[in-house]
Amino acid sequence: MTGGEQVTQKILKQEASADQATFTALVHWNDAAKAAFIIEERTFVVRRAAGGTLIDFSSTLSAPRxxxxxxxxxxxxxxxxxxxxxxxxxxxxxHFPVEKPAPHKDTDYPWVGETYTLDGTAYSVVEMSHVQNPTGTRWSAYRDYGRFGAFPVAEIKQGGSLTFRYRFLIVKGELPGAETINSLYSQFAGGNAPASKVTTLPAEGSKPAAAKKTDAKK
Known part of the structure; x- marks a missing residue:
């Protein structure tokens, strides 16, 4: 699709307490003619946990047209x-929850972590994918500028809907241990702890710009 946009229509819910804050936004995914082909309810729940910030993200997409x-x-x-x-x-x-990660090929990691350094201080982030998210999910987790995340592919029938759920843990410093991550993952997604082995890989560098061709004058 080209020429589309996501437009927030209104805030459906907004609450805060001493322990957490949450809001839900109604978002229209519009085509080039500015007609909504996906209607989304996007929810964030933010709270303190494990020495950092925990963000539970859910998105319910419906296809009206x-x-x-x-x-x-x-x-x-x-x-x-x-x-x-x-x-x-x-x-x-x-950081990957497997012994020999191949991030360009592997699918369905339960979670992936990242550590980056900003103004001399290290920060770590873990993104967790709920077990009910679509299978076959690929992950972009290799770029040196730090953008990473899950990439699910799915279809939504007309009149149907689909919900995606992810959890982010953001801490100052190095990545928490596997036991901490697995505990938070199990609380979020249910089931057994997903990993006992964590493998760390350096980010891949940016690709150099292609050399420009010039015509040599004789």
Missing amino acids: GEVKLNGDPEHAGIHYRPAGELDKSKTRY
Whole structure:
């Protein structure tokens, strides 16, 4: 799709207490003619946990006009976290809950973590994918400027709906241990702890710009 936009229509819910804050927004995904082909209810719940900030994100998408296929590419579609652009690209690392990760090929990681450095301080983020999200989900988790996240592909029938759920843990410092992450994941998604082995890989550097061809004069 080209020429589309996401437009927030109104805030459906907004609450805050001493322990947490939450809001739900009604968002229309419009086509080039500014007609909504997806209607979304997008909810954030934010609270303190595990020495950092915990964000539970859910998105319910409905297709009022016809069947919709959610697709694209892992770098530019999906549910992503992106840190400030001033980070130190040379220090970005990614953490995977498997022994031999192949992030360009693997699918359905239960979670992926990242550590980046901003103004000399390290920060770590874990994104967790709920077990009820679509299977076959790919992850973009290798770029040195820190944007990473899950990329689910799915179809929504006309009149139907689909809900996606993700949890983010954001802490100052190094990545929490696997036991902490697994506990938060199990509380969020249910089931057994997803990983006992965590593998850390350095981020991939940016691709150099292609050399420009010039005509040599004789």
